Amino acid sequence: MAMEIERKFLVVGEAWRAQTSRIERIEQGYLSNVAGLTSANSSVRVRVTDEQAWLNVKSVTLGVSRQEYEYPIPVDDALVMLATLCEGLVEKQRHYVELDGFIFEVDEFSGANTGLIVAELELDAEDQPYPKPAWLGREVSNLPRYYNVNLLRHPYAHWSASEKLGE
């Protein structure tokens, strides 16, 4: 078990691109919770990157701290699950941006979520100080619509102007 402490932010401008050390293509889907199962308290994610795959279980609670479990699985298993058991896919390019010993993961979405770019930062404690580069915008950790699982139901293409501003 692990507690994941993660902050999520909007991204302003393009300056972060020049600081990217690595780019990874990610495709993921969900085995639960997709059709609005309001009483569920977990989500189960299937993720495939260029070469690896994982099954990931997270508690569904608002805010920056969540229970998280991640297990590597065969890529072939994951591809069949994505194709046959998951309803819809979230596709994104993950850009790794190192700054002062921290690694920001800047996710640039595609498909129905094209235009959405968010930066995630994993921390050791909720009150841990972290760098705030100029391109780091409004924090959206507490807004459920930014959860990847919710981007399937209500993709960025359908958001209102104020939703897109992280309000």
Place this chain on the structure above:
Amino acid sequence: MAMEIERKFLVVGEAWRAQTSRIERIEQGYLSNVAGLTSANSSVRVRVTDEQAWLNVKSVTLGVSRQEYEYPIPVDDALVMLATLCEGLVEKQRHYVELDGFIFEVDEFSGANTGLIVAELELDAEDQPYPKPAWLGREVSNLPRYYNVNLLRHPYAHWSASEKLGE
């Protein structure tokens, strides 16, 4: 990936007990699909036996053939998931009964499903012949209420007399 081909039967009488070679205590819960998510096409199970734990993904389709993936996970992870992420538990004792090279898994449920005993038999093909001992009762492979995930929602204690007869 694997296709699981499994037949499920009611059990008649007690003669199978004397043929049991091993008994295992099983506790399991589900990370999805519990609250009546009708459009989901998979279930995700957390299972703990006396010494081991697994995460299991199954396609939700009626009948004897289902897609199945099973991954070992740390027991400590599974115990926390069962306690905090799963809604309700299914508890049973699994009795392994060998017969003519086949292994019947006879599950004797407890808790809200006390009284329910079913025998499961994994096969290599849907049309594979299998032994039919006298204690093997009506086949219930096609009855969703016998799915373990459904025993959480609608436990045996609440079944009608005809439901209990496998009708």
